[in-house]
Amino acid sequence: MLIDSPHWISIIILLPILGAVASFLWRQHIVKIALTTATGTVISVGILSWQVISNGVQCYELGAWNAPLGIELYVDGLSVLMLLVTAVVGFAISIYASAYFEGNKSKHFWPLWLFLWSGLNALFVSSDIFNLFVTLEIIGLSAVALVALSGGAKAITAAMRYLLVSLLGSMLYLMGVALLYHSYGTVDMVLLSLRTEMNPAMWLIMGLMTVGLLLKTALFPLHFWLPAAHSSAPVPVSALLSALVVKASFYILWRLWIVVFPLDNDAQVGLGFILGVLGSLAIVWGGVKALQQTRLKLLIAYSTVMQIGYLFLAFPLASIMGWKAALYFILAHAIAKTAMFMVAGNILIHKGHDRIADLYSTVQHLPLTIVAFSLSGISLMGLPPSGGFVAKWLLLEAAIVSGQWWWGIVLLVGGLLTGAYVFKVLGYAFIQENSTNEPRPIGISKRMEWTALSMALFAIVLGFIAPFVLGIMDIGSPFTKGSL
Amino acid sequence: MNFDNWVPLLIVIIPLFIAVIIFALAEDKIKTRSTLNIGASVLSLGLVGIMLWGVSKGFHYETRFSFLPGLDFVLRADSLSMLFVTLSSALWLLTTVYAIGYLEGSPHRSRFFGFFSLCVAATLGVALAGNLITFLLFYELLTLAAYPLIVHRGTQKVRRSGRIYLMYTLTGGALLLLGTVLLYSITGTLEFVASGFLSTLDSSTHSLLILVFVLLVSGLGVKAAIVPLHGWLPQSMAAPAPVSALLHAVAVVKAGAFGIVRVIYDVFGIEFSVTLGLTLPLAIIAAITIIYASTRALFQDGLKARLAYSTVSQVSYIILGVAIAGPIAAVGGVVHLVHQGVTKITLFFCAGNLAETLGIHNISEMHGVGRRMPWTMTAFTIGALGMIGIPPLAGFITKWYIGLGALEAGHGWVLIVLVGSSLLNAAYFLPILYVAWFTEPKGDWPAEKKLGKYETSLLLLVPPLITALFVILLGLFASLSFSALAWSEFIISKEFLL
Numbered sequence: 001m002l003i004d005s006p007h008w009i010s011i012i013i014l015l016p017i018l019g020a021v022a023s024f025l026w027r028q029h030i031v032k033i034a035l036t037t038a039t040g041t042v043i044s045v046g047i048l049s050w051q052v053i054s055n056g057v058q059c060y061e062l063g064a065w066n067a068p069l070g071i072e073l074y075v076d077g078l079s080v081l082m083l084l085v086t087a088v089v090g091f092a093i094s095i096y097a098s099a100y101f102e103g104n105k106s107k108h109f110w111p112l113w114l115f116l117w118s119g120l121n122a123l124f125v126s127s128d129i130f131n132l133f134v135t136l137e138i139i140g141l142s143a144v145a146l147v148a149l150s151g152g153a154k155a156i157t158a159a160m161r162y163l164l165v166s167l168l169g170s171m172l173y174l175m176g177v178a179l180l181y182h183s184y185g186t187v188d189m190v191l192l193s194l195r196t197e198m199n200p201a202m203w204l205i206m207g208l209m210t211v212g213l214l215l216k217t218a219l220f221p222l223h224f225w226l227p228a229a230h231s232s233a234p235v236p237v238s239a240l241l242s243a244l245v246v247k248a249s250f251y252i253l254w255r256l257w258i259v260v261f262p263l264d265n266d267a268q269v270g271l272g273f274i275l276g277v278l279g280s281l282a283i284v285w286g287g288v289k290a291l292q293q294t295r296l297k298l299l300i301a302y303s304t305v306m307q308i309g310y311l312f313l314a315f316p317l318a319s320i321m322g323w324k325a326a327l328y329f330i331l332a333h334a335i336a337k338t339a340m341f342m343v344a345g346n347i348l349i350h351k352g353h354d355r356i357a358d359l360y361s362t363v364q365h366l367p368l369t370i371v372a373f374s375l376s377g378i379s380l381m382g383l384p385p386s387g388g389f390v391a392k393w394l395l396l397e398a399a400i401v402s403g404q405w406w407w408g409i410v411l412l413v414g415g416l417l418t419g420a421y422v423f424k425v426l427g428y429a430f431i432q433e434n435s436t437n438e439p440r441p442i443g444i445s446k447r448m449e450w451t452a453l454s455m456a457l458f459a460i461v462l463g464f465i466a467p468f469v470l471g472i473m474d475i476g477s478p479f480t481k482g483s484l
Numbered sequence: 485m486n487f488d489n490w491v492p493l494l495i496v497i498i499p500l501f502i503a504v505i506i507f508a509l510a511e512d513k514i515k516t517r518s519t520l521n522i523g524a525s526v527l528s529l530g531l532v533g534i535m536l537w538g539v540s541k542g543f544h545y546e547t548r549f550s551f552l553p554g555l556d557f558v559l560r561a562d563s564l565s566m567l568f569v570t571l572s573s574a575l576w577l578l579t580t581v582y583a584i585g586y587l588e589g590s591p592h593r594s595r596f597f598g599f600f601s602l603c604v605a606a607t608l609g610v611a612l613a614g615n616l617i618t619f620l621l622f623y624e625l626l627t628l629a630a631y632p633l634i635v636h637r638g639t640q641k642v643r644r645s646g647r648i649y650l651m652y653t654l655t656g657g658a659l660l661l662l663g664t665v666l667l668y669s670i671t672g673t674l675e676f677v678a679s680g681f682l683s684t685l686d687s688s689t690h691s692l693l694i695l696v697f698v699l700l701v702s703g704l705g706v707k708a709a710i711v712p713l714h715g716w717l718p719q720s721m722a723a724p725a726p727v728s729a730l731l732h733a734v735a736v737v738k739a740g741a742f743g744i745v746r747v748i749y750d751v752f753g754i755e756f757s758v759t760l761g762l763t764l765p766l767a768i769i770a771a772i773t774i775i776y777a778s779t780r781a782l783f784q785d786g787l788k789a790r791l792a793y794s795t796v797s798q799v800s801y802i803i804l805g806v807a808i809a810g811p812i813a814a815v816g817g818v819v820h821l822v823h824q825g826v827t828k829i830t831l832f833f834c835a836g837n838l839a840e841t842l843g844i845h846n847i848s849e850m851h852g853v854g855r856r857m858p859w860t861m862t863a864f865t866i867g868a869l870g871m872i873g874i875p876p877l878a879g880f881i882t883k884w885y886i887g888l889g890a891l892e893a894g895h896g897w898v899l900i901v902l903v904g905s906s907l908l909n910a911a912y913f914l915p916i917l918y919v920a921w922f923t924e925p926k927g928d929w930p931a932e933k934k935l936g937k938y939e940t941s942l943l944l945l946v947p948p949l950i951t952a953l954f955v956i957l958l959g960l961f962a963s964l965s966f967s968a969l970a971w972s973e974f975i976i977s978k979e980f981l982l
Contacts, residue, residue, distance in 0.1 A: 367595070381654075383624045384620060385621050390552060394552075401669055419650065423650050427643045430638055430643065466551065466552050467552070
């Protein structure tokens, strides 16, 4: 049967690359090719997910070489959810971008984006640390190029800084990979998990890899590059970066932390405490900075800094429930943040600016867009019913069960800060004023409004399908030591 | 799944569904919108009627599906929820009629009625929630759905009141969430059970349970406007009259009070709450709220501001009645959920009529208004007397039962609170009545409009007259078997295991 074929794992990687090349070659049909590729990729990911959900973990050896030599691809519940969220966000962004970009920029956007998508898919199915490095580089380079797309001095500066940070992060990670290979003679995660042991060299390795990946994930205080990069990029790119790209490096760190690093439970809690503190600082700092912003896109970018902080609260808890909460945060944030950046894009085109204090009457002109903003805001705040609420609930429960209730307080403070900046925007959008010195608002395409709204609705729907999603997380028990 | 499993869900879904349709409806389709609105509220009132009949016959209505790991989404009709559901859906119908009249010709009505229906859906969900997590879900939905109504006018001033409202309620919501998670981590269940589910727990958990209680009640107390958590309520007076009516009588404030009743009865259980020593402090706080807010009301010249402080005070009667922890006082507290709702909505309807027809917002402008709008002022008078507690109006029944119950439970001091508060009520309501009926008009009204053939448009006039009639009937026929009082006794008989 076609549907049972083992090749779907490689198809989800190859298809976007083929699409990228094709869209580069036949520019007159670029949007058609890109959207066809996007649809095809979503279907392939869907079939692969179906295989995993009904048959369990899927493995595939490229070129039929065995584990130590060849490239092994591996898909468990964690990978499936990351692939699925990438597919959902990726598809929505493709639809949105087909209305957003016009002319020249579109020419560069599509090949780069499809290339990036291929990198993301490859990353989520890789199970050796060198392969992960390669995919991380693919993602990093295409992301930098995408940031530079919008042109202008500001975007170029942001892109340059992003490039340097990204390279530095990859380099640190690569040093870790080299040291691991040197010490243990393999780059395969499963083999490493059997061989690694605590010694001074291991501390160095852990330090290098963690810092490198944190830099790419933009955890406070290594977030300095993120607001500029995410806010100066074109809107579909901002959405991609916030929703998916920062999660890619987080995903690697996560796998390393659970599988490769020889940490027992006490060490996980102890070292996790440092990450938890950094996460808490990210939440407070990101929230306060978001509240101070006068531009919508910057506000949303700082909100990402904050939401990344939530993910790290799971580390000191070191429990399966905590990890599941973190994963739910990833899903909910990816969907809601995509919707929110799309909202910012709609407002930008409609009003010609994104100054928060001048958003008056937006409710009247773009009701669907404001509804989308509110719904995605609800999820980010973690109010029920939404994906954000499920994540918050799980994390609160995990914190209280493990006796570390203070992380729960941080979580609630974060929710209130989010509420403050979400409603700051909504409050201005509800004001009715008639200003004459404002250029006439421009009508925007229905497709953009509806894509934003669909994503926001999906963030709410995530609040109702928790048992199903949490069930998928158990496949291959990715959060247990030595699972892979 | 049969019909009985779907009724509670249907009741919540109908207004939700209507809200979505109304949002999508063009602004000028007034007829369609009004028909939809009224049709939906009549339909759900009918469903509530069926359920009311069923519950009294002992049928079981419950919708349940898995929501979070180990937790279900539950909507269930029990006697307490039926009391609140009936009140909400009946007042929904009247407020809808009123709002159609009130907002005639004003902009953004689609948006208004959309969020209005959303508010109703959330309130009905709060009423029917069968466990704490479902309650929380609708409670937060209510917080959010009420915000656009409060800032509906879109001025800088209402934006400020909206911000204050959110600061209070979102913080309250966070406390409630924390309390809920804590409770869940102790018990592993959040299902509401008549007479509570915590009394069997080991005594080592008691100090944590007290913390849970404080978190839950202070979270709910924000909406119930318990002093000192009441600061947002007088601020949100800038909202249009139907919104204030809804907010004060059924939706936001009442949801908080209802939640406290739920937590005390169906989570902790009244006897266990007494064992933990939680009820007396709560009763004292409620008593302070009653006296403090009545005193503040005395000094307000704005009619709606005075009514707002009156709400703060009156809602605490519910909490006081429950916290006295005797069955008779409890009946008084629970029945006040209905009595206060019907009475306060009458007063707010009337205040809205004065503002809309004559442009009157302050009590000092009300000279001789009784002659210009006799029917409105008649309804207002009935409402005011009901609040003061003149027999045989609804408010009297409440005070009678709370007073009697306090004596029975050995809390004689409550009588002083009741008398003091009634005197204060009289002191801030009677001057209004005097000014309205017994003084001469001082020249022209601030902004008079001619609405319809009568003193004002019928859509504005009929709802307060109906609710005023209810204020009389609920008091007069309190002893009949289908009155709110009889139903409250039915509820309390389950809680106290009499």
